[in-house]
Amino acid sequence: MEAIARATTVPWFHADMTKMLQLSKPAHDWLMEKDPRHWSRAYFKSDSKCDMLMNNLCEAFNRSIMDARDKPILTMLERIRLYIMLLMAGRRVLCEKWHGQVGSRIRKILEKNKGKAQWCIPKAAG
Known part of the structure; x- marks a missing residue:
């Protein structure tokens, strides 16, 4: 059954189904009751499932490192x-401007994280 599920084309699917029929008619009949669009790769749709063809986060990051991509590793x-x-430094400065504008729930989370931060070991990133 694994070969049938992994068949990538319809002819391979049918060839493997024929082998299954020779091995076990009850198993073949049981599989024939199931819609192959739900379990066999040969019948999976290959078109896009979404009308958005790009990931904006990745696109933005790739754009920002464009000048570095052609350099040695x-x-x-x-x-x-x-x-x-x-x-991160720029965002830190931006967040410091908002320091007094953080809600009470977020402030509690920050205070909790401050307590955990005492166990962190700082290392220079020179």
């Missing part, structure tokens, strides 16, 4: 690391 990784560190 170490240079590329260093530029991506620098980009992410600058991005």
